[in-house]
Amino acid sequence: MSVSSVAQQKLKHHTYKECVRAFKVAIPLIISFIPFGMMLGAQAKIKGMSLLELVLMCGLNFAGGSEFVAIGLWQQIPPLLLIVCMTLLVNCRHILMGATMIPICRRQPVRKMLLSFFLLCDETWALSLQDSYRRMEEGYREPFSYPFYITIAVSFYITWIVSAVLGMFVGPLLGDLTQYGFDMAFPAVFIVLLRGMWNGWRRGIPWICSLLVACIVHLMVPGAWYVIAGTMTGLLMVLCMPSRFFEVKHAE
Amino acid sequence: MLNNLINEHSFLTIVGMGFVTYLTRISGYLLLRNKDYPKLTRVLEILPGCVMISLIAPIFVTGKLSDLIAVTLTIITAMRFSFLVTLVVGIGSAGILRFFLPMILH
Numbered sequence: 001m002s003v004s005s006v007a008q009q010k011l012k013h014h015t016y017k018e019c020v021r022a023f024k025v026a027i028p029l030i031i032s033f034i035p036f037g038m039m040l041g042a043q044a045k046i047k048g049m050s051l052l053e054l055v056l057m058c059g060l061n062f063a064g065g066s067e068f069v070a071i072g073l074w075q076q077i078p079p080l081l082l083i084v085c086m087t088l089l090v091n092c093r094h095i096l097m098g099a100t101m102i103p104i105c106r107r108q109p110v111r112k113m114l115l116s117f118f119l120l121c122d123e124t125w126a127l128s129l130q131d132s133y134r135r136m137e138e139g140y141r142e143p144f145s146y147p148f149y150i151t152i153a154v155s156f157y158i159t160w161i162v163s164a165v166l167g168m169f170v171g172p173l174l175g176d177l178t179q180y181g182f183d184m185a186f187p188a189v190f191i192v193l194l195r196g197m198w199n200g201w202r203r204g205i206p207w208i209c210s211l212l213v214a215c216i217v218h219l220m221v222p223g224a225w226y227v228i229a230g231t232m233t234g235l236l237m238v239l240c241m242p243s244r245f246f247e248v249k250h251a252e
Numbered sequence: 253m254l255n256n257l258i259n260e261h262s263f264l265t266i267v268g269m270g271f272v273t274y275l276t277r278i279s280g281y282l283l284l285r286n287k288d289y290p291k292l293t294r295v296l297e298i299l300p301g302c303v304m305i306s307l308i309a310p311i312f313v314t315g316k317l318s319d320l321i322a323v324t325l326t327i328i329t330a331m332r333f334s335f336l337v338t339l340v341v342g343i344g345s346a347g348i349l350r351f352f353l354p355m356i357l358h
Contacts (some may be wrong), residue, residue, distance in 0.1 A: 028339050052258050053266065060270030070269060077261050084268040091276040093303050098280030100296050100303075110285070116275040122307065129300055146254030156327040184322060187308040188342030191323075191330045197301050214309030229298070230306025238298050241290070246294060 015147045022151035025131075029161050032185035037163025040067055042171020044164070047074040054168060058161045063121060065224065066090040090224040094229060097125045104132040105144040116146075119153035126193045127152055133197070183207050203246055211235035317357075318349035 037058075044054045057067055066087040073083050098117060105113055132143040148211065198204065214230025221229075238246070284292070285313050326342040333341075 001259065028336050032339065032343075045307055050258065050262075053262050056258070056263070057266045057269065060266060060275050063273050066273065070265075071265050073273070076340065077259075078265045080261065080265045080268060083265050084272055087269045088272045088276065091273045094273070094276035095280040096299055096303055098277060098282075099279060099284050100300050102285055103293065103296060113281065114278055118274060120277045126300075126304065179347075179350060181322070181343045181345070184311070184326065184342040184346035185313045185339060187323060187331070188326050190308045191326055191337075192335045192338050192340075193302055194301055195330045196322045203298055205299075206298055207301045207305045211305045211309055211312070214306040215313045218310050219313050223305060226309055227303070230309060231302045234302030234306075235295065235299060238295050243291065246298065248325045 007094060018145055018147035019130045019140040019151045022145075022148040023155060025127060026074055026152045026155050027140055029127075029185075031125075031187070032157060032182065033159045034163040035182040036064060036182075037160050037185075038167030038171050040064070040071065041167025041169075043068070043071050044074070045168045045171060046226075048076065049074060051165065051168060055161060058164050060233050061087070062119065062157060062160065063087075063091050063094075063135065064160070069156075069224070086223070089228075093122075093227050093231065094120060100129065101125070101144075104136075106131065107142055108144055108146065112146075114152070116149060119157055121153075121156060123189065124149065125155060130196055142147075206234035206237040209237055217239055290350070318353040321347065321353075322346040323348050 016084055040058075041054060049057075057070065061067060061070075069086050070078075073079060073086065099118060101113075119141045128144075128149045131145060131148055135145065140180045194207070210230040210233050213233040214226045217229040218226035309318055316322075322342065322345040325345045326338060329338045329341040
């Protein structure tokens with residue numbers, strides 16, 4: 001019995017350490033979430049959304065991009081079908097994100113993952129993926145750290161809802177936060193993560209094509225099609241080129 | 253009782269949003285979980301970068317010189333420095349350039 005309790009204590013300690021580590025990684029992003037959440041709350045207020053509606057939307061949907069779109073389309077009697085379809089379109093990228101998680105969480109129970117995916121957002125996905133890749137390289141048997149994922153996900157979830165509510169009350173006083181440059185936080189995060197995933201020019205080619213097509217589509221087609229178009233371009237390139245092309249040559 | 257707090261139409265819209273979003277979150281994982289092709293692995297290695305870079309595409313084409321310079325500075329910083337430094341440079345340069353660049357150019 002004492003053996004098992006020692007093991008349990010060890011596990012508890014390990015979980016605690018993983019949570020602290022995750023929280024440290026997440027702090028800069030938590031801070032950058034606040035102005036976005038506040039902007040969302042401020043715009044919801046302008047559109048005449050109630051506090052309960054805002055909290056429900058942030059809590060049930062929890063996907064920033066689609067929430068901005070929904071509030072843009074919001075009315076006294078909201079256009080249900082249009083908003084739901086736009087949500088689906090904006091969030092299509094989650095399908096690909098979920099797929100990219102498969103290789104790293106193979107050993108995790110399916111039901112546990114299905115529950116955890118409720119909290120999956122761009123930033124949680126990116127940080128968790130990066131962490132798992134690092135653990136893989138360092139030779140861990142299990143690349144996916146569940147406490148790491150859930151700590152990041154829950155702290156983003158709470159931050160998002162709290163800052164949206166805050167924005168509803170004080171937002172209209174602050175004006176447009178983008179003019180102070182806070183909207184650059186999102187690209188900056190992804191640029192750093194892309195640098196971490198960079199694995200030579202050959203693997204970079206699909207990325208650059210994705211970027212070009214996404215830029216062109218963004219300029220020509222309104223809405224969130226650019227994410228899908230850019231991603232699909234990269235996907236097609238990977239599928240069309242022989243696998244050999246993308247093999248990473250390790251330096252001798 | 254719910255009727256007094258939130259109108260039915262708003263409630264259904266929000267629940268609908270939450271439902272389709274959750275579907276997008278689990279479907280990629282559920283549908284491809286048991287598949288195993290070498291090609292799929294290759295795709296899943298390169299795809300995250302494609303999603304990420306597509307997501308940030310709008311910042312490259314806002315049509316404002318200040319944004320283009322700021323994003324270039326962010327990329328250069330990211331190649332050498334840590335995450336936090338890059339974040340500060342990105343937000344700081346965007347804020348400063350958007351404020352001062354129009355003044356200098358006019």
